[in-house]
Amino acid sequence: MRPLFHPQVDDIRVEAILHALSDPARAALFAQIAAAGGAQTCTAAAGGACQAIPKSTLSQHFKVLREAGLIRSERQGVEMRNTARCADIEARFPGLLPAIIEAHKRQAS
Amino acid sequence: MRPLFHPQVDDIRVEAILHALSDPARAALFAQIAAAGGAQTCTAAAGGACQAIPKSTLSQHFKVLREAGLIRSERQGVEMRNTARCADIEARFPGLLPAIIEAHKRQAS
Numbered sequence: 001m002r003p004l005f006h007p008q009v010d011d012i013r014v015e016a017i018l019h020a021l022s023d024p025a026r027a028a029l030f031a032q033i034a035a036a037g038g039a040q041t042c043t044a045a046a047g048g049a050c051q052a053i054p055k056s057t058l059s060q061h062f063k064v065l066r067e068a069g070l071i072r073s074e075r076q077g078v079e080m081r082n083t084a085r086c087a088d089i090e091a092r093f094p095g096l097l098p099a100i101i102e103a104h105k106r107q108a109s
Numbered sequence: 110m111r112p113l114f115h116p117q118v119d120d121i122r123v124e125a126i127l128h129a130l131s132d133p134a135r136a137a138l139f140a141q142i143a144a145a146g147g148a149q150t151c152t153a154a155a156g157g158a159c160q161a162i163p164k165s166t167l168s169q170h171f172k173v174l175r176e177a178g179l180i181r182s183e184r185q186g187v188e189m190r191n192t193a194r195c196a197d198i199e200a201r202f203p204g205l206l207p208a209i210i211e212a213h214k215r216q217a218s
Contacts, residue, residue, distance in 0.1 A: 018131035022124045081137040093215060099208035103123040107203060 004066060004073050009088045012069035017089065017096065020068035025053060027062045027104050030070055051055035064083070113175060118197045121178035125167050126205065128196065132210035134162060135170045136213050139179055143193035143210070 007013075021027045027039070027052065063080065065071045071082045089097045116122075130136045146168065162170070171191065174180045180191045198206045 014216050015131045015133055015136075017212075018127040018209065022127035022131060024124055027124075058112045093208075093212040095204070096212045099202075099204045100123070100127065103126075103205045105212070107123050107163040 001075070004075075006066060006072055007069045009092050012092045013088065014093060014096070015051055016068035017037050017070065017093070020064050020070055021100050021104075023061070024062075024104070026064060027100070029045065029058075029061055031101055031104065033065075034086055035072055036095075055101070090101075110131035110184070113184075113214055115175060116178045118178070121198065121201045123202060123205070126179065126202070128207075129173050129179055130213075132170070132173075133213070135173060136209070138167075139193065140168055140210055142191050142211065143175075143195055144165050169184050191208055203216055 007016075039086065047067055061078070062071070062073060064080075066073050069092075072085055074081045086097060118124075130139065158201060171180070171189070175182050175191075178194055178201075181194055183190045195206060
């Protein structure tokens with residue numbers, strides 16, 4: 001099984017974050033992982049905002065979030081556990097993540 | 110000549126802003142228009158960050174920025190004058206634009 005790629009904090013790129021969160025479904029998925037705090041399995045995360053999303057699409061969304069540096073994924077048996085890398089993003093780009101999440105919330109309300 | 114499309118403030122979408130600013134050249138172009146304050150012609154704007162960009166690509170960048178609600182473009186003779194809609198974006202999504210511009214600056218430095 002190939003190792004999962006996670007960028008180092010200093011290698012996190014603003015364009016990758018903006019691209020990853022420019023998709024509403026992906027932004028909702030990320031918001032849910034971030035809100036959950038602890039590690040969440042893909043199926044648990046998908047149970048909320050993204051029930052209608054096919055598994056292959058969901059797996060692609062997790063890959064984009066992971067490679068942008070937004071989440072950390074760990075294989076546990078057949079499941080994948082995801083945690084938000086909020087502290088890493090905050091260290092790299094202070095204020096960026098809260099502003100984006102707030103904008104999505106505002107638009108949804 | 111077709112009229113230029115500019116979204117109303119309430120129709121500005123967070124995903125369109127994130128997409129528009131996820132391209133480094135487009136983000137640099139927007140930052141320059143925003144920093145210039147007054148209206149800037151395309152060629153003046155392109156004179157700074159984006160000298161190496163072909164005119165057709167540049168015109169596409171302006172279109173994406175305009176349709177995302179980030180700039181207002183006005184035809185003046187053969188030139189196009191662009192102004193940043195910072196106040197509109199700030200009204201719609203407070204704090205979003207400064208956070209994104211700051212993140213790009215931080216990454217560039």
